[in-house]
Amino acid sequence: xxxxxxxxxxxxxxxxxxxxxxxxxxHHPVSLTWFNEMYDDGAAPREHYxxxxxxxxxxxxxxxLQKQKEADxxxxxxxxxxxxxxxxxxxxxxxxxxxxxxxxRPGAWKKLSDGCCQRVRALNAFLKDIYHGQEIIKAGxxxxxxxxxxxxxxxxxxxxAVPNDVYIHVAGIDLIKVGHDTFYVLEDNLRxxxxxxxxxxxxxxxxxxxxxxxxxxxxxPIDHYANVLLDNLRAVAPSGISNPTVVVLTPGSYNSxxxxxxxxxxxxxxELVEGPDLFVADNMVHMRTTHGPQRVDVxxxxxxxxxxxxxxxRRDSMLGVPGLFAVYRAGRVTLANAIxxxxxxxxxxxxxxxxxxxxxxxxxxxxQNVPTYRLGERDDLKYVLAHLPELVVKEVQGSGGYxxxxxxxxxxxxxxxxxxxxxGHPASFIAQPTLALSTCPTFVDxxxxxxxxxxxxxxxxxxxxTLVPGALTRVALREGSLVVNSSQGGGTKDTWVLEG
Amino acid sequence: xxxxxANNLYWMSRHIERAENTARMLDVTYRMSLLPYRVLEAGxxxxxxxxxxxxxxxxxxxxxxxxxxxxPDNMLYFLVxxxxxxxxxxxxxxxxxxxxRSVRGVITSExxxxxxxxxxxxxxxDYSQIESKGVSEFFYWVKLQSHQFRGVTFGTMLRDEGYxxxxxxxxxxxxxxxxxxxxxxxxxxxxxxxxxxGAVDYYQWSALLRSVSAFDxxxxxxxxxxxxxxxxxxxxxxxxxxxxxxxxxxxxxxxxRLLCDRSQLEAERLAGELHARxxxxxxxxxxxxxxxxxxxxxxEGISLLGDEINKDFxxxxxxxNTAPADAATQRQSSxxxxxxxxx
Numbered sequence: 031x032x033x034x035x036x037x038x039x040x041x042x043x044x045x046x047x048x049x050x051x052x053x054x055x056x057h058h059p060v061s062l063t064w065f066n067e068m069y070d071d072g073a074a075p076r077e078h079y080x081x082x083x084x085x086x087x088x089x090x091x092x093x094x095l096q097k098q099k100e101a102d103x104x105x106x107x108x109x110x111x112x113x114x115x116x117x118x119x120x121x122x123x124x125x126x127x128x129x130x131x132x133x134x135r136p137g138a139w140k141k142l143s144d145g146c147c148q149r150v151r152a153l154n155a156f157l158k159d160i161y162h163g164q165e166i167i168k169a170g171x172x173x174x175x176x177x178x179x180x181x182x183x184x185x186x187x188x189x190x191a192v193p194n195d196v197y198i199h200v201a202g203i204d205l206i207k208v209g210h211d212t213f214y215v216l217e218d219n220l221r222x223x224x225x226x227x228x229x230x231x232x233x234x235x236x237x238x239x240x241x242x243x244x245x246x247x248x249x250x251p252i253d254h255y256a257n258v259l260l261d262n263l264r265a266v267a268p269s270g271i272s273n274p275t276v277v278v279l280t281p282g283s284y285n286s287x288x289x290x291x292x293x294x295x296x297x298x299x300x301e302l303v304e305g306p307d308l309f310v311a312d313n314m315v316h317m318r319t320t321h322g323p324q325r326v327d328v329x330x331x332x333x334x335x336x337x338x339x340x341x342x343x344r345r346d347s348m349l350g351v352p353g354l355f356a357v358y359r360a361g362r363v364t365l366a367n368a369i370x371x372x373x374x375x376x377x378x379x380x381x382x383x384x385x386x387x388x389x390x391x392x393x394x395x396x397x398q399n400v401p402t403y404r405l406g407e408r409d410d411l412k413y414v415l416a417h418l419p420e421l422v423v424k425e426v427q428g429s430g431g432y433x434x435x436x437x438x439x440x441x442x443x444x445x446x447x448x449x450x451x452x453x454g455h456p457a458s459f460i461a462q463p464t465l466a467l468s469t470c471p472t473f474v475d476x477x478x479x480x481x482x483x484x485x486x487x488x489x490x491x492x493x494x495x496t497l498v499p500g501a502l503t504r505v506a507l508r509e510g511s512l513v514v515n516s517s518q519g520g521g522t523k524d525t526w527v528l529e530g
Numbered sequence: 531x532x533x534x535x536a537n538n539l540y541w542m543s544r545h546i547e548r549a550e551n552t553a554r555m556l557d558v559t560y561r562m563s564l565l566p567y568r569v570l571e572a573g574x575x576x577x578x579x580x581x582x583x584x585x586x587x588x589x590x591x592x593x594x595x596x597x598x599x600x601x602p603d604n605m606l607y608f609l610v611x612x613x614x615x616x617x618x619x620x621x622x623x624x625x626x627x628x629x630x631r632s633v634r635g636v637i638t639s640e641x642x643x644x645x646x647x648x649x650x651x652x653x654x655x656d657y658s659q660i661e662s663k664g665v666s667e668f669f670y671w672v673k674l675q676s677h678q679f680r681g682v683t684f685g686t687m688l689r690d691e692g693y694x695x696x697x698x699x700x701x702x703x704x705x706x707x708x709x710x711x712x713x714x715x716x717x718x719x720x721x722x723x724x725x726x727x728g729a730v731d732y733y734q735w736s737a738l739l740r741s742v743s744a745f746d747x748x749x750x751x752x753x754x755x756x757x758x759x760x761x762x763x764x765x766x767x768x769x770x771x772x773x774x775x776x777x778x779x780x781x782x783x784x785x786x787r788l789l790c791d792r793s794q795l796e797a798e799r800l801a802g803e804l805h806a807r808x809x810x811x812x813x814x815x816x817x818x819x820x821x822x823x824x825x826x827x828x829x830e831g832i833s834l835l836g837d838e839i840n841k842d843f844x845x846x847x848x849x850x851n852t853a854p855a856d857a858a859t860q861r862q863s864s865x866x867x868x869x870x871x872x873x
Contacts, residue, residue, distance in 0.1 A: 296635030
């Protein structure tokens with residue numbers, strides 16, 4: 031089978047202005063060429079891909095095509111779907127699944143995994159701190175305004191103790207790879223990160239499609255994820271509860287991630303509830319069952335803070351449970367993740383995470399941030415406005431790839447429109463260099479061709495901070511595209527961590 | 531289990547059962563329309579075989595809001611494809627799949643995949659395909675899909691409370707439907723006296739029996755000509771005919787006894803009463819009262835029972851200071867699609 035290895039013709043890539051005054055950028059020179067994870071520059075498979083490459087070479091293109099069709103049909107049939115907001119035609123779509131796995135070396139994984147756990151421990155310590163003593167502000171490491179002036183900061187959470195001091199029960203850390211073992215953290219997702227069901231279903235799909243592959247390559251298993259999650263959730267039950275009832279709270283079947291909510295509830299063997307299934311009485315949360323009310327102790331909620339309780343937050347919320355926050359504040363129910371974690375994954379807080387690692391843990395960060403310009407700062411703003419065609423600009427509080435500017439891919443008009451938006455409120459934006467995201471061979475219409483990928487491992491906390499050896503790999507299916515979000519034409523791949 | 535989950539399971543199976551029954555009914559209508567029958571007298575348009583399904587499903591008003599005349603094309607479209615008709619096969623399959631989707635963690639993945647696949651196929655089907663492949667072929671397919679889903683459920687699902695609610699939905703819907711189909715004899719099949727025992731009469735009865743898969747059973751049990759008395763006995767009182775009222779009530783009563791456990795609920799009592807009437811009833815009593823009157827009484831009982839099941843299990847209203855019960859109640863009314871009283 032031949033591999034199309036057309037060089038990416040995409041823009042100017044990560045050109046950096048060396049005269050930049052931004053220290054972070056000077057200290058983090060970025061490679062100018064795309065790193066292909068499977069093949070080295072001589073087009074030979076890298077060592078950890080050797081076994082897979084040999085297998086792939088023995089398969090005719092028709093075979094792979096057949097398997098890809100089979101996978102697509104199975105996904106549609108399983109109803110593994112996501113909904114796209116703002117798309118009136120399709121209520122649900124299957125997320126494209128690519129049958130070529132992404133493979134990580136055990137060594138690289140060890141570093142990643144340690145780095146992600148370290149990061150989550152620091153972020154968790156940060157949350158505990160800002161809702162209690164605010165030492166990091168007193169120490170002058172983060173400006174008070176950055177925390178207290180952030181509209182994701184929840185003053186209601188001040189002084190509230192959460193079980194085991196855990197705020198971030200589930201974190202999704204988005205990473206990109208730019209060189210052999212060089213990963214950057216792109217962002218932290220600490221509110222209700224989604225996508226883990228795809229990590230798990232993609233593995234199931236690969237094992238169903240290519241059982242023989244798993245005999246050839248020793249891939250670390252990930253299917254204990256739901257058990258680990260449940261163990262952690264049970265560990266953070268309110269004190270005095272010996273056999274806690276855990277539920278998953280979903281906004282409902284029209285939510286884009288509904289499939290995942292149902293999937294996780296099923297995998298954990300717990301009830302999937304919607305707001306109206308729960309009610310508060312006698313300072314406890316109950317669910318309506320066919321045998322009367324039943325007390326609920328731990329809620330793995332996939333509903334945003336704002337919608338959790340119309341009595342405490344948004345009054346118009348139909349998704350929440352009136353009175354829930356009062357019970358939470360009294361420590362009689364646990365929410366995972368805690369309320370108010372958004373302030374820590376905000377893109378403007380992101381740049382302080384390495385400092386948090388040093389401050390709270392007394393360690394050096396294992397994983398690096400992507401160099402980031404804050405447009406609220408005069409020098410940075412000036413630089414960014416002069417270099418928009420080279421940069422990626424994002425809204426500080428945006429998510430899902432909506433409303434971002436990818437300079438090298440944007441038209442002049444797009445850039446000017448965006449420039450006007452930035453000038454309207456510069457502090458709402460950050461900018462980053464267009465990074466040389468690594469590529470992985472991907473099955474596309476023209477055969478197999480390199481496409482850009484990112485990586486999202488899921489870190490679980492409660493009893494301890496851990497992650498299963500796997501992650502979600504998202505792939506930008508359009509040639510040259512750097513946007514991997516499923517809402518923007520991205521697909522997913524199974525991610526293999528080799529047992530080492 | 532969660533009341534909302536139970537509610538969805540119950541309606542999931544009711545919707546599938548309803549899709550199947552609609553297919554059965556339309557198939558019979560189609561076959562009967564192929565028979566030569568006398569020219570209708572003025573004022574007797576409802577006796578047109580194609581009007582039967584409207585009488586049975588109680589959807590005549592909705593139909594005449596859309597169409598002026600009863601024609602095979604209109605009827606097929608209305609009862610098979612019309613997405614705005616909540617009783618159409620299309621809508622039933624869609625609703626069943628939506629119900630399944632909101633409880634997909636409670637049912638097995640085989641069940642969800644089966645139903646999702648059914649929905650995807652239904653969505654791809656259009657009227658011209660049915661015409662070219664044959665109407666009966668399509669109805670056969672719908673019936674088969676329903677059998678298959680029940681089979682997947684029977685073969686894969688844990689025998690827990692959820693399973694009981696699925697079965698409860700199936701038999702509640704089936705009992706309702708068998709009673710309605712039988713009542714059609716009163717409305718439409720009733721031939722003029724001279725035709726009793728004639729060829730058309732025979733075909734009408736046999737079509738009715740076939741629509742509930744009871745034709746062969748009739749011959750096995752009675753080895754005799756088809757008479758109204760015996761058909762009524764077969765489809766009402768015999769509990770070895772799987773779609774008879776007695777067979778359905780056996781299941782419903784047994785399930786409710788299980789579900790009520792030790793608590794004493796009105797649903798169980800009412801089911802017991804309905805069951806006892808069938809269990810200890812005699813054919814002669816039915817005819818003394820009048821078949822139509824008997825069936826109306828039964829349908830009223832089933833409808834009351836449905837309300838009690840809602841109150842006791844599916845949409846419970848707890849008395850609590852802070853619990854708003856109205857959200858759940860509203861949801862119920864929207865999922866209780868298309869169960870119309872007889873007109």
